[in-house]
Amino acid sequence: MNAYVFPGQGAQFSGMGLDLYDNSEIAKELFDKANDILGFEITKIMFEGTADELKQTKVTQPAIFLHSVILSKVLGDRFKPDMVAGHSLGEFSALVANGTLQFEDALQLVSKRAMAMQKACELQPSTMAAVLGLEDQVVEEGCEATEGIVVAANYNCPGQLVISGEVEAIDRACEWMKEKGARRALVLxxxxxxxxxxxEPAREELAAAIEATNFAKPMCPIYQNVTTTAVTNPEEIKKNIIAQLTAPVKWTQSVQNMIKDGASSFTEVGPGKVLSGLVKKIDRSAETAIAQM
Incomplete structure (x- = not known):
């Protein structure tokens, strides 16, 4: 069975999507439509912008979404998923790829999500940190033992977790992790x-927009970050993607479940190759590939 996976924030790079725009009429049409929907020329920033310009929240999330979704459309008949998954933001790309969401609706949701997250970030100083070389259980224990708000946020692969919370709580948790033998505990x-x-403020804001959007029955299951299992019910998909903003991304568990359910190959669709690397770390025997136009 063919699994297709879609990356999240951090995969952006200057020049992303330009080859698609220059070599595919379908891609050109969708990029031009995206500029109209967003109300600014995101293509100019994607194709020519600096790393700093690409890091702007209102740009980063739609840019990665556009690169991923448009590449999947350009693949045409070669794009044949039996199951899909996306890492955080990538879940929206996956939902267009499997027919749950229309391109235009999903792009508007991604844009609203980016703005809502930005607003939530401004309400309180907060950050994330990568913890390498500890068991999941030890990291969870460290979060619970630390004063203040700090939680396990991304289960990327065995021995690689990201924690998330208040700035001071993250600093304290990183010290605790190092004392417990973490190879690294690094603020991101x-x-x-x-x-x-x-x-939570972003989740509430996005929930209203998601509830008002039509979610169709998908052509194949999505393994969602929140549940880690195959989901095909549109109402359940909605509920999970709303919960995703405040819940951890359980990537390790999702990939393990996809393999258990018959995934024999994983193709990463979008900028970068981070997810392919994580899949290999989760299961060395898994076949991985990067989608090319």
Whole structure:
């Protein structure tokens, strides 16, 4: 069975999507439509912008979404998923790829999500940190033992977790992790505490927009970050994608469940190859590929 996976924030790079725009009429049409929907020329920033310009929240999330979704459309008949999954933001790309969401609706939701997360970040100083070389259970224990808001946010692969929370609580938790033998506990250059209770204002704001959007029955299951299992019911998909903003991204468990359910190959669709690397770390025997136009 063919699994297709879609990356999240951090995969952006200057020049992303330009080859698609230059070589595919379908891509050109969708990029031009995206500029109209967003109300600014995101293509100019994607194709020519600096790393700093691409890091702007209102740009980053739609840019990665557009690169991923448009590439999947350009693949045409070669795009044949039996199951899909996306890492955080990538879940929206996956939902267009499997027919749950229309391109235009999903792009508007991604844009609203980015703005809502930005606002939540401004309400309270917060951050995230990568913890390497500890068991999941030890990291969870460290979060519970630390004063203040700090939670396990991304279960990326065995021995690689990201924690999220208040700035001071993250600093304290990193010290605790190092004392417990973490190979590294490193604060990340991000705008806020994604996938933590501090995103509650963003979750509330996005929930209304998601509830008002039509979710169709997908052509294949999505393995969602919140549940880690195959989901095909549109109402359940909605509920999970709303919960995703304040809940952890359980990527390790999702990939393990996809393999258990018959995934024999994983193709990463979008900028970068981070997810392919994580899949290999989760299961060395898994076949991985990067989608090319």
């Amino acid at each position: 250059p991000v705008g806020g505490a994604f996938h933590s209770p501090l995103m």
